[in-house]
Amino acid sequence: MRGFILGIVITILVLLLGGLGLALLGFLPTRANSAPPEMERHLAMSALDNSVERHAPRVNNPVPPTDENLIEGLKIYTMNCALCHGGIDRQPSTLEKSFYPPPPNLILHPPDDAEWHVFYLIHNGVRYTGMPAWDKTLSEGDIWKLTAFLTRVEKLPPSVQDYWKKSSGANPPTGSQGHDEHK
Ligand code: HEC
Numbered sequence: 783m784r785g786f787i788l789g790i791v792i793t794i795l796v797l798l799l800g801g802l803g804l805a806l807l808g809f810l811p812t813r814a815n816s817a818p819p820e821m822e823r824h825l826a827m828s829a830l831d832n833s834v835e836r837h838a839p840r841v842n843n844p845v846p847p848t849d850e851n852l853i854e855g856l857k858i859y860t861m862n863c864a865l866c867h868g869g870i871d872r873q874p875s876t877l878e879k880s881f882y883p884p885p886p887n888l889i890l891h892p893p894d895d896a897e898w899h900v901f902y903l904i905h906n907g908v909r910y911t912g913m914p915a916w917d918k919t920l921s922e923g924d925i926w927k928l929t930a931f932l933t934r935v936e937k938l939p940p941s942v943q944d945y946w947k948k949s950s951g952a953n954p955p956t957g958s959q960g961h962d963e964h965k
Pocket of ligand 1: 830865900912916
């Protein structure tokens, strides 16, 4: 029994050292301009989702979703996020294929998670990806406005939809495209 356990420990050590050795000898790919394999994407998304579920405080959005706050959220989005996540003109983002993993288009596929979940992702960023933490750049109030906007992209009140149309020339998405294609 002892020999068996020792065998397992040694195997794990050899695998770990082998992995480290391969990494240090330059065998791991580091290019950002390729698409992650399906299996890796699936594992990473589940790990991210579950980590947020474990760590994020369950708080309600303190910012009420008034027309004014939603329009503010739209403006903050356009200034800070559209470059990577796609603009309200509904065109693909310039950098859509330049990150590993790629940024999801949040206008065509808006997040369907709870607001505390989305707030936590924006506030803290996502480690090992191009998603920055915004806590040093945006105020908590602004991040909540963004969250209110992003979780309502497909069900905005008429006056916010009008603002959207006027400033982009495109119609806001209505939800018929389905949101989960990027997951
Ligand atoms: C420099 C590029 C970049 C900018 C700017 C950026 N993001 Fe991201 N974002 C990413 C990438 C890359 C990911 C994908 C992370 C992953 O796959 O886990 C991501 C992921 C996300 C997610 C998680 C999506 C999901 O499917 O769970 C949200 C929400 C998000 N970003 C919101 C924002 C908001 C809001 C802003 C603006 C304040 C913003 N991002 C600005 C690159 C960016």
